[in-house]
Every structure is written in C-alpha cells, then in structure tokens.
C-alpha cells in the first residue's frame with residue numbers, strides 16, 4: 001500500500017504532467033477511475049491557462065489566441081504556480097513565450113509581456129497622499145543629496161525597444177497592432193496606476209533614469225548623477241520638482257534625521 | 260459577532276473580484292460575504308475595499324491554499340499571509356477543505372482527494388491543530404466534491420470528519436452540493452451521509468452549482484462536475500432542506516466562481532436558499548405545535 005506522500009506524488013504527476021502511470025492501482029470510483037482523475041488534470045490546465053490569458057490579453061492578440069493557449073498549456077505543465085495567489089503567477093511567461101523560436105518577434109513579445117505584467121500589478125495598487133514640494137523646505141540644501149524619496153506603490157519604469165504602450169492602447173480599443181507598431185522604436189515609459197486604473201507616459205531618457213533610480217531607493221544625489229549620465233545637460237532640480245508636481249512622492253527619508 | 264446571531268443570518272454570497280467595486284459602491288442588501296483570501300492577498304486595492312466592507316458586512320474567510328491534506332506539510336508561508344488578512348478582517352468564520360493542493364512547493368490550483376485512513380487522519384489532525392493555533396480560532400473543515408476514491412480508505416468520509424472533530428475540536432462546513440455531487444460520483448446515499456455527520460459540529464452550509472457530463476468510458480453513466488458555474492439545482496436544495504432539519508439553521512453561502520453572472524443573480528440564488536430555510540422553520544414550528 002503506497003504511503004500518502006507517494007500517492008500524492010503520483011497524483012501530482014497525473015494532474016500536472018498528464019502521466020497517469022501507477023494511479024490505477026489505488027483509485028476507485030466509476031468504471032474508469034483513472035479517467036475520472038483527468039477531470040483534475042483538465043481543470044489544472046484550463047484554469048491556469050485562463051489566468052495567463054487574463055494576465056496577457058494584448059500578447060494573446062499579438063501572437064494569436066491558438067498559439068497563446070497552446071504555449072500557456074505547455075507553460076503550466078513545466079512551471080506550476082509556487083503560490084496559491086494566482087495573481088502572482090506567470091511573471092516569466094513572456095520569457096517562456098519568447099523562447100519558442102517559431103514565434104519570432106522575441107524582443108517585442110518580451111517587451112509587451114513585461115508591460116502587461118506591470119499594468120496588472122499597478123492597476124491593483126493603492127495610492128498614498130502625495131507630498132508637495134514644501135516637504136523639502138526644512139531640509140538644508142547641503143543634505144538634499146543624501147535624502148531618499150519614497151514613491152507611490154503603483155509605479156513601474158520600463159524601457160522598451162518597441163512602442164508597446166501604443167500596442168496596449170490599440171488593444172484596449174479592440175484593435176490589433178498595425179504593422180508600424182511592430183518596428184523598433186525605443187521608448188522610456190512610466191506606468192502609474194492605482195485602484196483599478198493606470199496611465200502610461202513616455203518620458204525623456206534622463207528623466208526616466210532619474211525617477212527609476214529614486215524608485216529603486218537610491219539617494220537623491222545618486223539619482224541626479226544617473227540622470228546626468230543619461231544626458232549631460234539634465235537638470236536635477238527641475239526633475240525633482242516634476243516628481244512632486246506629478247504627485248509621485250509619498251515620503252522623504254533622511255537617514256540622519258529619520259524624517 | 261456571536262455564534263448565536265450567525266445562525267439567524269440569511270444566506271450570504273461569495274464575493275469575487277469582478278463584483279467588488281459594485282458591492283463597495285452600491286452596498287447591496289446581502290446578509291454576509293465570503294471571500295477567498297488567495298484573491299486578495301496579492302491585490303492591495305481589493306483588500307482596501309474589502310477591509311472597508313468588513314465594517315458593514317459579516318465576512319467569512321474561506322481558504323483554498325493552506326492545503327491541510329498535503330503529506331509534505333501545509334503551506335506555512337501562505338498560512339502566515341492568511342493570518343495577516345484575518346487580523347485585518349476579524350471574520351466570523353474561517354474555513355478550508357478536506358483536501359490537498361500543494362506538493363513540494365507547487366500549488367496545483369485544485370482541491371485534490373485524500374484516502375481516509377489512519378495515516379491521513381493523524382496528518383490532518385496535526386495540521387488542523389497547527390492552523391487553529393496560528394489563526395487562534397476554530398477552523399471549519401469542508402467536505403469535498405469527489406470524482407474518485409481510494410482503495411486504501413479504511414473509513415467513510417463522515418467517520419473521518421467526525422474523528423477530526425473529536426481530535427481537534429474543529430467544526431464542519433457542510434457543502435450540501437458537494438454531498439450530492441460525491442454521492443452520485445461515488446455511489447452512496449446523500450441523506451445517510453448527512454445523518455452520519457456529528458450534528459453539533461456543523462457550523463456552516465455551502466450551496467453551489469454543478470455540471471453533468473457523460474462519465475468517461477461509460478457513456479450510460481453520468482459524472483457531476485463541481486464547477487460553481489450555474490444555479491443551484493433543485494435536488495441540492497431538497498438535500499439542503501434535509502440538512503437544515505438535521506443541523507438547524509446555520510450561515511449558508513451561495514458559491515459561484517466560474518462564468519460569473521451579475522451580482523443580482525447571486526442575490527437571487529440566496530433568496531432561493533432563504534425560501535427553503537423559511538419553509539423548514541415553518542414546518543418545524545408546525546410539528547412542534549402539533550406536539
């Protein structure tokens with residue numbers, strides 16, 4: 001008699017891999033109990049494929065529904081979820097898709113997939129009360145380079161080699177991407193979402209670099225240097241005011257003073 | 260909310276993400292709401308709305324991912340996340356399934372069946388003790404919908420559940436539709452099943468829709484699939500009538516998870532369940548009056 005752990009390993013192989021070997025020895029129910037186990041196999045593949053389709057609808061439109069679903073079913077067998085929170089499932093699905101060479105457009109698939117993942121993430125974020133620029137008024141100018149800004153949780157900064165934001169806009173309008181959008185066009189994108197909504201804004205490369213550094217938790221001085229590395233005449237002061245004007249800053253952290 | 264007041268609640272409905280904005284905005288007349296924490300833990304916006312709703316509606320937390328039946332152990336990281344949500348919601352019920360869904364770090368997104376023997380019983384009793392300890396409240400264990408059984412089973416599901424209650428002090432969530440589904444699929448009497456459950460342990464009912472398919476390799480037979488995608492069948496409501504008479508009124512939930520209709524359709528299902536409860540209470544009153 002197999003122990004429970006062995007039984008569960010065999011059922012796992014049936015449900016995930018479609019390998020039913022050994023299960024007939026311990027199952028009962030109906031005339032063909034092994035076939036009954038296929039109900040669970042079917043549910044596993046269908047429910048997770050559906051979750052991926054819901055996560056990456058524009059990607060599915062780009063590569064075609066049938067190809068997407070076939071790839072999704074392959075993916076769910078090779079990469080079962082690690083958590084019961086299915087909203088967290090499928091982060092690396094675009095990379096898996098892109099690895100299927102027959103699909104072509106590897107870089108576009110990756111870029112669009114990355115954007116859709118972040119859209120799903122930021123749209124379910126909450127937003128905090130934004131600070132005004134007066135939050136900096138009490139900080140001596142000499143200490144400014146050492147501060148860190150905490151930004152809204154529903155932000156993502158993505159660089160892409162394709163105009164994936166326009167592909168998303170077309171998708172939301174119910175249209176497939178036109179040929180011109182499939183040509184390489186470098187963009188620097190800020191995605192800001194909260195409470196079911198999002199917006200996508202293209203930024204100049206230096207501004208994007210500055211804000212991304214802030215979001216990563218860099219000191220203001222380091223973020224300014226990164227901006228100037230991207231563009232020699234980058235103005236960190238104006239860029240900082242822009243962060244406040246756009247309502248992105250929610251807290252100022254000054255290590256020495258614990259603000 | 261006291262247990263005394265929960266038994267008088269009308270039927271509640273499962274709150275799924277596509278409905279949460281509508282419910283938060285319109286505050287419909289529903290007695291209580293049940294949520295799957297797995298839908299909310301990775302969704303700060305939905306959690307924010309839910310925490311607000313929990314100030315107005317009694318909320319039940321029904322977990323699908325703790326996996327008390329996993330031979331390799333429950334998902335403790337997930338249990339800790341569920342605990343964090345429970346701390347914010349203070350639900351009046353917390354429940355999960357007599358099933359397993361994780362295996363060596365993989366989540367199989369389904370409620371998988373268990374053999375009913377001593378090994379499984381010891382394992383589940385340990386896991387339920389751990390869950391109740393972590394959550395600091397009683398856990399209601401739900402009877403599963405089954406398509407297969409196990410040659411290794413040495414006791415009936417009802418005996419297994421009764422023994423879990425005796426060993427752990429857990430309570431039972433009687434999914435009446437699951438009783439019907441499993442009774443057809445595994446060929447037993449659903450009324451006898453209800454008779455065998457420990458009467459004082461049942462603290463909640465579920466009602467959900469199922470689909471009928473031809474059984475594989477046996478076109479003349481049917482297998483019922485627990486999809487929660489259609490209205491509750493009359494036959495399940497008849498069984499619910501019997502369950503109410505045996506266990507008394509308990510918080511009853513309408514489960515609908517796939518092909519989700521408008522929220523109003525869920526409320527209509529709750530009204531159907533409430534009509535059954537009124538009928539049973541009226542009948543019991545007349546029997547009592549007749550002496």
Ligand SMILES: [Fe+2]
Pocket residue numbers: 401434437465466467514
């Ligand atoms: Fe249920």
